[in-house]
Amino acid sequence: MMRRYTVVVEGGAEPVPGARLLLLNCPRLSEAACPGQFVMVRCGHGADPYLRYPLAIHRLRPQGIALYFRPAEPGMAWLGARQIGDAVDLLGPCGKGFDLPGGSSNLTLVYQGMGISALASILDRTRCAVQVVSEAPTPAQVYPRELLPRSVEFLPFVGREQDDAFWQAVEVACAWGERIYVAGSSTMVRRFGQIVARTRASPRSGSWVR
Numbered sequence: 001m002m003r004r005y006t007v008v009v010e011g012g013a014e015p016v017p018g019a020r021l022l023l024l025n026c027p028r029l030s031e032a033a034c035p036g037q038f039v040m041v042r043c044g045h046g047a048d049p050y051l052r053y054p055l056a057i058h059r060l061r062p063q064g065i066a067l068y069f070r071p072a073e074p075g076m077a078w079l080g081a082r083q084i085g086d087a088v089d090l091l092g093p094c095g096k097g098f099d100l101p102g103g104s105s106n107l108t109l110v111y112q113g114m115g116i117s118a119l120a121s122i123l124d125r126t127r128c129a130v131q132v133v134s135e136a137p138t139p140a141q142v143y144p145r146e147l148l149p150r151s152v153e154f155l156p157f158v159g160r161e162q163d164d165a166f167w168q169a170v171e172v173a174c175a176w177g178e179r180i181y182v183a184g185s186s187t188m189v190r191r192f193g194q195i196v197a198r199t200r201a202s203p204r205s206g207s208w209v210r
Contacts, residue, residue, distance in 0.1 A: 002094055003029075003092070005026050005090045006087050007025060007090055009023070009024060009087075009088065011023035012082070012083065016142070016143065018072060019068065019114065020070070020076075021067070021068050022068075022082060023064065027064060029064065029065060030063070032093055033057055034060075035057075035100065035119075035121040035122040035125050036095065036122075037094060037097045038056045038092065038093070039054070039067075039094060040052035041053050041054075041089070041090055042089040043079045053076070054094070055069055057092070059120055059121055067117075100179070101126075101179055102128075105128045106128060106176055107181070108131050108133065108174065108176060108180045109133070109180075110133045110170055111133075111134050111182065111184055112185060115182075115183030116143050123148065129151075129153075130149075131153045131155065134157065135158075135162075135184075137159065167195070171195050174196055174200065175200075
């Protein structure tokens with residue numbers, strides 16, 4: 001059930017250049033939310049901007065949630081400037097969320113760039129074996145390995161010269177994972193769909209999520 005929360009910033013970091021990670025203290029919201037949902041954030045104190053901004057729930061922790069975003073995107077500068085102790089006004093959780101399988105399944109997460117912002121919360125609510133395959137334009141833009149659980153197999157690919165290797169890894173991961181979750185550009189998702197059609201002759205319902 002969506003509710004309004006006034007949450008407090010309890011931590012922040014810049015995991016990659018140009019990206020901001022905010023840790024928000026809000027246990028009730030974390031308890032109510034599930035992976036794949038999002039919050040509507042008021043990015044200011046007055047009427048400008050008038051509308052709230054949707055942001056995926058990046059992590060689900062016992063004490064609250066984390067948001068991962070680019071402050072340079074329209075409307076995000078105010079949120080990116082929040083410091084420890086500042087208050088943020090949220091509505092959430094919003095959206096249907098992901099359907100996660102039981103603990104004996106294999107999960108594959110595939111993403112480009114900032115796509116991890118919408119997928120990482122899966123890691124907080126599953127005991128499944130997980131493989132993460134990612135593509136980033138430069139080494140500096142690779143999501144830090146230390147922010148992922150140790151049990152996760154992390155396969156990062158960097159730059160256009162590794163594009164073929166990335167798609168080969170995606171194909172192997174698609175054959176391995178019983179559920180596949182993907183986040184990226186529309187071009188990337190279309191190519192991913194072609195791989196799914198080729199490697200999974202009869203895709204199970206919910207076997208991959210855009």
